[in-house]
Amino acid sequence: xxxxxxxxxxxxxVFVIALIAGLLFLNGPLGTTVxxxxxxxxxxxxxxxxxxxxxxxxxxxxxxxxxxAFLSEADCPDKLCVKMGRIYKKxxxxxxxxxxxVVEIMGEEADIVxxxxxxVYGTK
Amino acid sequence: MKKKILLLNLILxxxxxxxxxSNKKPVEAQYFAFDTYMKVSFFEPKVGKTSAEITGLLINxxxxxxxxxxxxxxxxxxxxxxxxxxxxGLSADVSSLLLLSKxxxxxxxxxxxxxxxxxxxxxxxxxxxxxxxxxxxxxxxKECVGFSKISFDDKSISLPENGMVDFGGIAKxxxxxxxxxxxxxxxxxxxxxxxxxxxxxxxxxxTGELWKIGIADPENPTSICGYVSVENTNVVTSGGxxxxxxxxxxxxxxxxxxxxxxxxxxxxVASVTVIGECGAICDALSTGVYVLGEEGCExxxxxxxxxxxxxxxxxxKIKISxxxxxxxxxxxxxxxEEITE
Numbered sequence: 001x002x003x004x005x006x007x008x009x010x011x012x013x014v015f016v017i018a019l020i021a022g023l024l025f026l027n028g029p030l031g032t033t034v035x036x037x038x039x040x041x042x043x044x045x046x047x048x049x050x051x052x053x054x055x056x057x058x059x060x061x062x063x064x065x066x067x068x069a070f071l072s073e074a075d076c077p078d079k080l081c082v083k084m085g086r087i088y089k090k091x092x093x094x095x096x097x098x099x100x101x102v103v104e105i106m107g108e109e110a111d112i113v114x115x116x117x118x119x120v121y122g123t124k
Numbered sequence: 125m126k127k128k129i130l131l132l133n134l135i136l137x138x139x140x141x142x143x144x145x146s147n148k149k150p151v152e153a154q155y156f157a158f159d160t161y162m163k164v165s166f167f168e169p170k171v172g173k174t175s176a177e178i179t180g181l182l183i184n185x186x187x188x189x190x191x192x193x194x195x196x197x198x199x200x201x202x203x204x205x206x207x208x209x210x211x212x213g214l215s216a217d218v219s220s221l222l223l224l225s226k227x228x229x230x231x232x233x234x235x236x237x238x239x240x241x242x243x244x245x246x247x248x249x250x251x252x253x254x255x256x257x258x259x260x261x262x263x264x265x266k267e268c269v270g271f272s273k274i275s276f277d278d279k280s281i282s283l284p285e286n287g288m289v290d291f292g293g294i295a296k297x298x299x300x301x302x303x304x305x306x307x308x309x310x311x312x313x314x315x316x317x318x319x320x321x322x323x324x325x326x327x328x329x330x331t332g333e334l335w336k337i338g339i340a341d342p343e344n345p346t347s348i349c350g351y352v353s354v355e356n357t358n359v360v361t362s363g364g365x366x367x368x369x370x371x372x373x374x375x376x377x378x379x380x381x382x383x384x385x386x387x388x389x390x391x392x393v394a395s396v397t398v399i400g401e402c403g404a405i406c407d408a409l410s411t412g413v414y415v416l417g418e419e420g421c422e423x424x425x426x427x428x429x430x431x432x433x434x435x436x437x438x439x440x441k442i443k444i445s446x447x448x449x450x451x452x453x454x455x456x457x458x459x460x461e462e463i464t465e
Contacts, residue, residue, distance in 0.1 A: 116321070
């Protein structure tokens with residue numbers, strides 16, 4: 001009887017651990033990140049919770065500060081991407097069209113909407 | 125015996141999780157086309173092509189259409205038509221677009237007109253050299269603008285002298301229709317395409333819920349002023365706030381030009397959203413209604429009862445077609461009003 005109880009307990013324990021590990025893995029790492037792509041290729045991913053300054057290919061400068069991301073400098077003619085200001089919500093993007101740079105907030109926060117009609121660079 | 129149980133256990137756990145996983149996340153792709161940012165996301169179909177093959181298909185179709193329709197690419201069909209003033213032999217896409225453009229031109233009383241490209245070019249919008257043309261220049265250009273001056277059939281087209289066409293006001297909506305068709309052919313049941321701010325959704329979300337599509341707040345376009353809950357449709361918005369420049373006179377000039385005057389639109393409308401089955405029609409109508417303004421657009425709204433409209437005004441009103449009022453959720457300080465068509 002004792003042997004069986006031990007077995008069942010172990011069975012349940014391992015099963016639960018496997019389930020939790022699996023679910024955690026699927027949901028991805030906790031916390032929000034900033035993903036930068038250049039011409040469709042991922043250039044880098046950074047945590048929103050660590051203040052940092054990143055040079056993107058010598059053309060744009062990304063700053064992450066106080067949980068927000070923005071481009072502080074860009075060598076494009078109109079600098080619309082710099083004027084976009086700060087983003088911090090999942091799905092928000094800043095785009096530098098001439099340099100094909102996309103800065104996007106990734107993460108697991110639930111968002112109200114799936115897409116935005118009429119959004120300019122800065123939304124989904 | 126214990127080892128076997130543990131192993132079985134782990135395998136069981138992983139099988140259950142992977143079962144949940146396969147439906148959970150959509151396949152996503154982002155790329156640049158039509159001078160804007162495109163994002164497609166779809167849930168892999170149970171049979172047929174892989175998601176990588178389907179993504180490749182979508183990107184290829186976007187490239188193919190851009191190569192036909194671009195006003196700046198010298199190898200495009202449209203560039204050729206504009207350079208030579210005519211063309212013998214038209215692609216099926218250009219032919220369809222001409223027919224659709226004609227229909228919307230007629231029904232908006234000329235407010236949507238693909239032959240107004242000479243004006244767009246004079247203002248510098250597609251070439252990135254924005255400027256304010258003078259009255260004489262606009263007067264001269266008037267001679268070559270006007271869809272009635274174009275003659276075409278399914279095989280050929282002829283423009284007036286110095287006339288030029290540009291499908292910019294309808295191309296993204298058309299692209300949405302083309303890509304949606306490809307996805308549906310490949311048994312994709314749930315997808316969302318965001319093509320430079322034009323939204324096309326296929327089916328509803330895999331959970332069975334409706335897609336929630338936000339409508340950008342014209343005063344603050346990185347936020348929304350509300351959202352619609354929809355399935356299997358297009359949600360297309362046009363607004364001056366999307367692209368404009370400030371002239372030397374300090375005035376704002378937007379990229380949507382009134383084909384009758386050659387001057388960028390400046391009325392009480394901040395944006396127009398059209399919701400309906402055909403993306404090309406939604407796209408063209410959103411431009412046409414924007415040009416016509418709050419009062420002028422009423423006949424157009426009645427002419428398209430199967431389409432729904434959301435008109436946002438500069439004095440913070442949201443006018444909504446009565447049939448979608450219940451699908452709209454406000455999320456801000458604008459005031460909602462009903463339009464009856």
